[in-house]
Amino acid sequence: MIHGSDQFSCANCWYNGLQSGSLGLTTGYCVEHEIVLRRSDETTCARHVRKDLMLDSALQQQAVHRGHYTRDDGAQLIDTGEPVDDGVWIDHDTALIRKDPIGDIVADYGELHTKIASLAMLRNQRSLRADLALFSLARGYTKRCVSREGSWTSGLHLLHWARRRLEEDPQPEVAPQDIRRNTAAPLRRQLEIAQWSVIMARLLFVSDVGRHAASEGDDDVGSLAGIVETAAADCETLSARKLSSWVRRKGLRLIDAALPLERYKELARRLHREAPGA
8 A cells, every 4th residue: 555645645636626735625525426535635546646747647646556546436545445434534415615615616516517617616716725626626527528539629618717827826815724734834835835736736737638639639739738847847946936937938828829819719619519509
């Protein structure tokens, strides 16, 4: 088993939109198994996909992960692989997380299967946690659409939303209830890491869509697959200020070159014409 690794926990899975690093609610929520995660740092499952990695690396890690954790229908302990199905580790009652506006939207995504509607609602929120939930869940949504013989264009509007979001610096406000655990770093540094994580979550989604497009032979949008690596190489240090500056100076130009506004509009019109009942 993978002992004591936060990277392979439910807290770091893209199916859990309520937690990322030290940011988020004290309880998470898995949209795959539709369960509240009461001790998400200590549980995992065979479907786990790391939200901190680019797509290819995340899927490679998932394949290795499945060699250690075989349960596909619920959570299990990271340290022992023992299945958990009780109120200590998980819960099926979402009433508590629904008292939080982001938690309410994420619970709808899982319980009511309001996928794109919930993502649209998250888009209309303005907070660090809303962005982390939006682009964490969007990665899983787009990957599943493509896996079911769909096209990368299933993430077309989400890509446009990500591009619009990248024009904005992450919201600076964090309420005390947004911090799920304290770290050894000063609070100001903890906030900067959270802001950096939001920008990176946006870029990781853009990279995912690029990877899907590249696999379908769309070299233009496919060029975005490497945007995270380019950003990391150019910025070198974990700094929200530097990463935000890079996005404005270079990142947005890369996205616009790969998917000009006119092509986005044409693809959007095509999708609308192909939609049932259009």
